[in-house]
Amino acid sequence: MSTDAVAQAAAEATRPTEVTEGALFGIENPLLDISARVKPELLAKYKLKANDAILAGDEHATLYDELLADYPVEYIAGGAAQNSMRGATWLLPPKSTVYVGCVGQDAQADQLKATAVRDGLRTEYMVDPTTPTGKCAVLITNNDRSMVTALGAANNYNEAHIQQPEIWKLVEQAKVYYIGGFFMTVSPATIGLIARHAVDHGKQLAINLSAPFITQFFRPVLDEYLPMATVIFGNEAEAAAYAQTHELPDSSPAAAARHLANLPHPKGVSRTVVITQGSEGTLVATTGSEEVRTYAITPIAASEIVDTNGAGDAFAGGFLAGLTRGEPVDRCVAAGHYVASVVIRRSGPSYPATAPEFTF
Ligand code: 26A
Numbered sequence: 001m002s003t004d005a006v007a008q009a010a011a012e013a014t015r016p017t018e019v020t021e022g023a024l025f026g027i028e029n030p031l032l033d034i035s036a037r038v039k040p041e042l043l044a045k046y047k048l049k050a051n052d053a054i055l056a057g058d059e060h061a062t063l064y065d066e067l068l069a070d071y072p073v074e075y076i077a078g079g080a081a082q083n084s085m086r087g088a089t090w091l092l093p094p095k096s097t098v099y100v101g102c103v104g105q106d107a108q109a110d111q112l113k114a115t116a117v118r119d120g121l122r123t124e125y126m127v128d129p130t131t132p133t134g135k136c137a138v139l140i141t142n143n144d145r146s147m148v149t150a151l152g153a154a155n156n157y158n159e160a161h162i163q164q165p166e167i168w169k170l171v172e173q174a175k176v177y178y179i180g181g182f183f184m185t186v187s188p189a190t191i192g193l194i195a196r197h198a199v200d201h202g203k204q205l206a207i208n209l210s211a212p213f214i215t216q217f218f219r220p221v222l223d224e225y226l227p228m229a230t231v232i233f234g235n236e237a238e239a240a241a242y243a244q245t246h247e248l249p250d251s252s253p254a255a256a257a258r259h260l261a262n263l264p265h266p267k268g269v270s271r272t273v274v275i276t277q278g279s280e281g282t283l284v285a286t287t288g289s290e291e292v293r294t295y296a297i298t299p300i301a302a303s304e305i306v307d308t309n310g311a312g313d314a315f316a317g318g319f320l321a322g323l324t325r326g327e328p329v330d331r332c333v334a335a336g337h338y339v340a341s342v343v344i345r346r347s348g349p350s351y352p353a354t355a356p357e358f359t360f
Pocket of ligand 1: 028029031032033053054055077078079080081083136147148149151182183185309310311312313349
């Protein structure tokens with residue numbers, strides 16, 4: 001081997017761990033969670049499933065006031081991708097992450113911003129002064145959570161914001177993009193701009209399936225952009241919904257993962273599909289491989305579980321931190337499992353102020 005070849009082999013053996021400023025760029029709906037442990041009757045009254053995420057309809061108009069009147073609620077900074085971005089930030093060097101979405105001009109937006117800043121996440125919110133910041137009722141029963149979202153200002157995000165030179169510069173400086181699947185309902189044009197940039201520049205694009213209703217009711221948008229992704233996240237319920245709406249012959253999560261891994265990427269780049277299954281371990285499928293690997297989780301004692309709200313977001317955050325560092329998939333999964341295990345021991349999607357006890 002020539003000296004150059006030896007040097008190159010050595011460089012490849014030590015993984016690239018230098019993470020540049022703003023390397024991870026995330027976008028979706030910034031929401032303030034109004035969270036409470038509730039009686040099952042409340043779910044029954046509003047015909048809600050114990051474990052689900054939906055958009056509020058007219059029939060949910062009184063839910064928020066009823067929640068505030070009848071239960072001690074906690075206000076927590078939420079929005080699925082924003083939670084993930086705060087989680088990724090926890091594992092990455094300072095200034096590695098940027099998050100975008102639309103908020104109102106109100107105290108709720110200030111609270112979201114303060115939480116992000118405290119967690120080291122840079123936010124570049126679009127502000128719509130005419131609409132209140134989005135809110136999400138998080139109704140907890142046992143280890144389940146039912147979420148009803150009134151998107152408010154988050155629904156008014158549009159591509160004019162990302163096209164402003166100072167925001168587009170942030171897109172250009174990033175190496176990895178994370179698009180929360182809930183954004184499919186908001187601004188497909190913005191998703192298109194980011195996804196095409198990622199494809200054209202050979203950058204990583206991660207997309208989350210986010211909820212069964214996204215596959216069921218926003219299928220055309222999802223089908224347009226999932227092929228451009230290099231990483232797809234989901235859980236078992238979302239994989240099942242995908243299998244059903246796409247009429248896959250086998251509706252198992254593994255079959256859905258394999259199908260998603262083999263959607264043809266416009267430039268033939270291979271893709272990793274990661275399906276979490278709670279305590280059942282995490283499935284990983286890769287383009288061109290028949291094998292779907294299962295990564296076991298380290299079980300958490302029931303007595304240590306506070307609530308699982310935000311666990312999936314935390315997993316994505318840990319995985320994205322690994323992806324941003326250029327880590328191999330098994331380390332990305334390990335990081336995801338670690339961040340999820342921390343969040344499950346805390347109330348809602350929040351992260352400790354102390355440094356993580358995880359090394360890549
Ligand atoms: C459009 N919808 C329904 C949503 C959401 C959402 N984030 C973005 N868009 N519905 C629930 N969430 C967030 O999911 C987190 C838990 O995984 C909640 O804000 C909560 O923090």
